[in-house]
Amino acid sequence: MKAVAILLVWAALWSANVRLARSRTGAWLAPALFGLTLLILWEGIVRLFDVPTVILPAPSQIAGAVADNLPILFADFVQTVLKGALTGWLIGCGAGVLAALLVARSEFLRRGLLPVGNFVAALPIVGTAPILVMWFGFGWESKAAVVVVMVFFPVLVNTVAGLADTGAMQRDLMRTYGAAAGQELRYLRIPSALPFIFNGLKIATTLALIGAIVAEFFGSPTQGMGFRISTEVGRLNLPMVWATIVVAALAGSLSYGAVALLERWLTFWHPSQRR
């Protein structure tokens, strides 16, 4: 009986979604309705089947936990996202792009570093977290260091690949104009590398949050999202854990969105940005 009710709700919402998708506003409304459907089903399943809070809290409980613990959640956010992840992201991406500018000047270095960089980018870099926590202490500095190590190689590899992505015709044109190396970099190589750089930056944004949170599992002060998750799981206070996850998901999506917006603003001419 309960299962039938859930299925009916799902069928009704899905058919509404199918109708929406055909209309012109579907591109915006369909994903929103899909998300809403998931939330309603989640809430319904938890309530109808009396799922214990320990296993899966209902969305309403999670929302309650978020509202009740705003100061704690904000302090965790500052500690992990602003101090750890953002600092590390800025340093790591800056270093990655600068190193790529140096590497791209030499064909030899490019051929040597790209395979190595690709290899390192595929490694479980999170594993360096315990080492870096040992070196830099329990504070946010060690988290930033983990993030730097994690984001450096994806950004380096993408930027190097991007800086090499100029056609022979374009380079010849710059030469006929008598462009200096700096001018060629400014007007040809960097603009054509931007789509690649942004690809690397997008990967780096998601990696940065993961790195900052996971590094806290290996030692942290008594605040921070990773600390909160591991301690509240220990106390089986699941709504609080999910509240932290909501904050992490929001922070992740918003920073990804910010990078995507910046990309659209700077590389509006690229085919993938045309609509």
Place this chain on the structure above:
Amino acid sequence: MTDTPLSAPGASVGRSGRVALRRLGAGLWPVLVVVAALIALWYLACIPMNAQGSLLEAERAEIAVTPPTAAERRDMGGLALTAANPTVAAAGAFAQDRPRLPAPHQVVAELIDSTIGLRLTSKRSLVFHAGITLGPTLLGFAIGSLAGILLAVGIVHSRVMDLSVMPWAIASQTIPILAIAPMIIVVLNSVGIQGLLPKAIISAYLSFFPVTVGMVKGLRAPAASDLDLMRTWNASTFRTLVSLRLPTSLPYLFASLKIAVAAALVGAIIGELPTGAVRGLGARLLAGSYYGQTIQIWSALFAAAIVAAALVALITGIERLTLRRMGLAR
């Protein structure tokens, strides 16, 4: 890379004399030089990183060091200590028991000790721990890739799914899933599900996304004329999928499988952390960090790297074989 071939128009401008030299430098040689440079840099970094320890040992062996007591040295940086006692710091940097940064040969020695030097069933054997980690990695990878392929098939064939599922699939990746790995493990544990499956779920979650994105691209890769041809033959949607879309998507599939398998390994390693660090590569990392066994951490890290490289190489091999048999290899 997008290096222009020498036959491209205008490609030989300004580089005719260097062509022969470039041929020599192609291939393995630059990689070897870079790796050698990195190892040299590593050895160099060991000296200041381990300066505290080497000076302490030197003091115990009654060799004169510049700030004579440990208390005075505590607040000094590694570089300053090295500058004050270059010979002592360099002499003691590469053979400490618990160095802050172990030298490469120490890590390699530990790797060999704990793989070849021990019985495979030994609790200290890295092969044993790697095997423990490999199980959930492969199971999760299989679940994740299968789910990713199915989701991609759905997305390509249904406009509703494309519109409503794709944005959420992207959003799901901005959630730092690794951060909730401990919760998944603990929660599933409380319902009585233990062992392989919880870790495999984390691996699967991490590996499904690259496969979905790659396969959506790949399943849409057939040219419009090919699709039209299928339509003239009155092929069903299923027939088109099996005979045209899936074969065309294979190069995309393999590219994303390589990313997915590396992600699955990371997922399995993180999944081991909250289980109390008993067995597996992640457990070795955590145990090493609890007891300050730096060499153990580094060797576990390198073991993980070797496993990741082997998995990616395995998929590359399968890719070569398949694409060659299909006549797609370049």
